[in-house]
Amino acid sequence: xxxxxxxxxxxxxxxxxxxxxxxxxxxxxxxxxxxxxxxxxxxxxxxxxxxxxxxxxxxxxxxxxxxxxxxxxxxxxxxxxxxxxxxxxxxxxxxxxxxxxxxxxxxxxxxxxxxxxxxxxxxxxxxxxxxxxxxxxxxxxxxxxxxxxxxxxxxxxxxxxxxxxxxxxxxxxxxxxxxxxxxxxxxxxxxxxxxxxxxxxxxxxxxxxxxxxxxxxxxxxxxxxxxxxxxxxxxxxxxxxxxxxxxxxxxxxxxxxxxxxxxxxxxxxxxxxxxxxxxxxxxxxxxxxxxxxxxxxxxxxxxxxxxxxxxxxxxxxxxxxxxxxxxxxxxxxxxxxxxxxxxxxxxxxxxxxxxxxxxxxxxxxxxxxxxxxxxxxxxxxxxxxxxxxxxxxxxxxxxxxxxxxxxxxxxxxxxxxxxxxxxxxxxxxxxxxxxxxxxxxxxxxxxxxxxxxxxxxxxxxxxxxxxxxxxxxxxxxxxxxxxxxxxxxxxxxxxxxxxxxxxxxxxxxxxxxxxxxxxxxx
Numbered sequence: 001x002x003x004x005x006x007x008x009x010x011x012x013x014x015x016x017x018x019x020x021x022x023x024x025x026x027x028x029x030x031x032x033x034x035x036x037x038x039x040x041x042x043x044x045x046x047x048x049x050x051x052x053x054x055x056x057x058x059x060x061x062x063x064x065x066x067x068x069x070x071x072x073x074x075x076x077x078x079x080x081x082x083x084x085x086x087x088x089x090x091x092x093x094x095x096x097x098x099x100x101x102x103x104x105x106x107x108x109x110x111x112x113x114x115x116x117x118x119x120x121x122x123x124x125x126x127x128x129x130x131x132x133x134x135x136x137x138x139x140x141x142x143x144x145x146x147x148x149x150x151x152x153x154x155x156x157x158x159x160x161x162x163x164x165x166x167x168x169x170x171x172x173x174x175x176x177x178x179x180x181x182x183x184x185x186x187x188x189x190x191x192x193x194x195x196x197x198x199x200x201x202x203x204x205x206x207x208x209x210x211x212x213x214x215x216x217x218x219x220x221x222x223x224x225x226x227x228x229x230x231x232x233x234x235x236x237x238x239x240x241x242x243x244x245x246x247x248x249x250x251x252x253x254x255x256x257x258x259x260x261x262x263x264x265x266x267x268x269x270x271x272x273x274x275x276x277x278x279x280x281x282x283x284x285x286x287x288x289x290x291x292x293x294x295x296x297x298x299x300x301x302x303x304x305x306x307x308x309x310x311x312x313x314x315x316x317x318x319x320x321x322x323x324x325x326x327x328x329x330x331x332x333x334x335x336x337x338x339x340x341x342x343x344x345x346x347x348x349x350x351x352x353x354x355x356x357x358x359x360x361x362x363x364x365x366x367x368x369x370x371x372x373x374x375x376x377x378x379x380x381x382x383x384x385x386x387x388x389x390x391x392x393x394x395x396x397x398x399x400x401x402x403x404x405x406x407x408x409x410x411x412x413x414x415x416x417x418x419x420x421x422x423x424x425x426x427x428x429x430x431x432x433x434x435x436x437x438x439x440x441x442x443x444x445x446x447x448x449x450x451x452x453x454x455x456x457x458x459x460x461x462x463x464x465x466x467x468x469x470x471x472x473x474x475x476x477x478x479x480x481x482x483x484x485x486x487x488x489x490x491x492x493x494x495x496x497x498x499x500x501x502x503x504x505x506x507x508x509x510x511x512x513x514x515x516x517x518x519x520x521x522x
Contacts, residue, residue: 005135009122012135012142013115020111020151025389026104027421029396032086033154034420035071039084040094040106048247053080054451060443066435069420076249083247085255087240089163089192090156110158114151117162118142121338124169129299129346132363136349136370137342143374145282145381146330147337152389156192157331163189164199164335168308171203171229172301179207179225183232189335190236194254196335198311200233206304263318270321275313278327282380283341284373289351290343296350305339312336327384345370392491394519399458399494400425402486402516407456412448414441415458416467418494422458429453433467441475445499454498456485461493477502488516 028037042048055067056079064074068082075081084091090109097105121141125134141147150157163185170182186200207229211222241251248255256262279287290309293302312335322329352365381387399418403411403426412429413422419430436444445455457477459467464480471478482505484495494516501511 002131005131006122008135009119009138012122012138013118016118016142016151017111017115019148020114021108023387023390024107024111024152025154025393026107027390027393027396028154028424029393029421030417031070031420033393034069034396034424035084035086036090036094036154036156037106038071038420038424039086039088039091040098041103042084043088043091043095044098048243049075049081049083051081056080059447060440061437062435066431066433066444067429068435069423069430069432070417071420073255075247083255087156087192087194087254088243089188089190090154090159092191093159094154107154110154111151113159113162114147117147117158117165117338120162120165120169121342124165124172124305124338125342125345127169127172127300128302128305128342129349132366133342133346133349136366137338137345139374140341140345140370140377141338143377143381144337144341145377145384145386146327147334148381148386149328149384149389150331150334152386153393155331157334160189160193160196161334161337163192164196165338167200167203167233168305168339171206172304174225176221176224176228180228180232183229183234186229186233187236187239190233191240193335194240196312196315197237198315199308199335200237202304202307202311203229204233206307262320264320265318267318267321271317271319274321274324275316275330275333278330279333282327282330282377282384284376286348286373287340287344289347290340292347293343296347298350299343299346302343302346305343308339309336309343395488395492395494396421397425398488398516398519399496401519402488402514403428403458403496406486406514408454410453411456412453413456413458413496414444416463417460418458433457433470436471438470439474441471441477445477457497457499459495459497461495464495482506483511483513485511486514486516488518490518 025033028034042050050072052064052067055064058067060066064079064082068074071085072082073085075083094106094109097109118138118141122134122138125137147158147161166185167182167189170178170185182203186203190197190200204226207222207226211219211226214222244253245251290306293299293306296302312333316332319332348369349366352362352369356362356365396418400421403413403422407426407428412431413419414431414433414436415422416433419432422428422430431444433441448455457480468478468480477499480497482497482502485498485501486496488494505511
């Protein structure tokens with residue numbers, strides 16, 4: 001039976017890989033996706049920053065920030081460069097795939113890491129409780145709405161969960177090689193999500209406690225495991241510190257906002273209200289059974305997985321809270337999901353065992369309970385639009401391809417969400433309007449024309465109101481009261497305006513609006 005369970009776990013991992021590749025967004029859109037994908041292109045060429053000396057001569061305030069698309073910021077030591085804001089773990093793996101199989105291969109990384117996370121969740125369940133717990137936990141993770149939602153996007157949440165789950169699972173094996181490999185996985189996890197470095201500390205404390213409690217004859221081997229784990233984990237911490245010092249001016253400073261802007265004591269109350277509610281709404285109350293794990297003797301070494309979950313929650317307890325209905329931010333907690341699911345599944349199996357002593361009845365009851373859970377999670381994922389993300393995200397590539405084909409090479413785009421994707425797909429310069437002062441829109445347009453550029457304005461329907469409100473008091477261009485040069489209508493409208501067309505329209509000229517083609521994926 002154990003062999004059957006292993007095969008089912010492997011099948012679930014392969015299904016996740018196939019699903020992730022089939023339904024992935026495959027788009028360098030918005031801020032995060034563009035940031036990771038474009039950073040991988042830089043790393044593949046051996047570069048760590050982008051030179052933009054021209055921005056030094058721009059006359060408006062915060063010009064260097066306006067020329068930095070989301071996912072980038074001006075370099076700390078030189079105004080002529082921009083640097084990525086995201087940690088390098090995921091882009092490094094993407095860069096390796098890019099070098100071997102081309103640019104499109106970067107979108108396979110997250111599905112592959114998702115499959116690995118499912119496999120390691122099964123291994124963690126077997127280690128903590130039983131082969132049955134392992135296969136059920138793997139299936140529960142594979143059907144989790146939050147996990148599936150992130151599986152489809154080229155972001156670091158699933159890879160961070162995978163690396164940390166590998167580190168946790170290997171730490172529970174009593175061998176020197178496993179401890180070294182656990183440390184190496186922790187290094188990759190630190191490079192991927194540095195703020196979760198306390199998880200490496202949790203493993204270190206666990207291994208040290210094992211050494212303290214070991215019999216004298218086994219203590220040397222236990223101490224060796226502590227040293228080997230540290231040997232594997234420390235390089236990741238040193239590397240991320242050195243990189244942050246080079247890019248941002250301090251080993252303790254990340255590419256994000258200052259610590260005080262992201263973390264505050266006052267954030268605990270809304271986060272304590274939101275995260276548990278989102279978690280139960282997407283995973284059902286069965287996850288609460290993880291808290292009962294310490295009372296079941298058959299759940300082996302459950303203290304570390306439970307502490308693991310607590311550490312992840314604590315790392316985000318004081319983090320800036322998000323909208324009350326924005327359940328997708330459960331992605332921050334994904335590194336806790338495998339341990340949380342394993343403990344809740346193991347506790348549920350223990351409760352079922354106490355209801356009946358007959359093995360076949362227990363197995364049937366377990367299958368019935370968890371089959372219902374899997375079906376519910378699948379329906380919830382479908383209801384929350386998990387499998388249709390690629391249709392929405394495709395707009396970034398479509399707009400970028402249009403810009404490549406139908407705008408001049410000297411085009412520059414004043415934009416928001418598309419600042420990164422237009423750069424990535426079309427190689428055109430972009431200016432973020434949120435970094436342009438309220439009185440500066442006309443100045444930006446005129447300066448760019450004087451420097452030989454053809455300015456355009458590219459906005460999504462949800463951005464137009466904010467754009468008007470920001471600039472309309474000082475600029476007639478902000479009215480957007482002339483026909484766009486091009487638009488993509490569905491499912492989210494994106495419009496591209498040529499400011500020169502406003503004068504033509506005022507003189508009675510007919511402005512033709514081109515429809516941006518929606519490219520269907522094969």
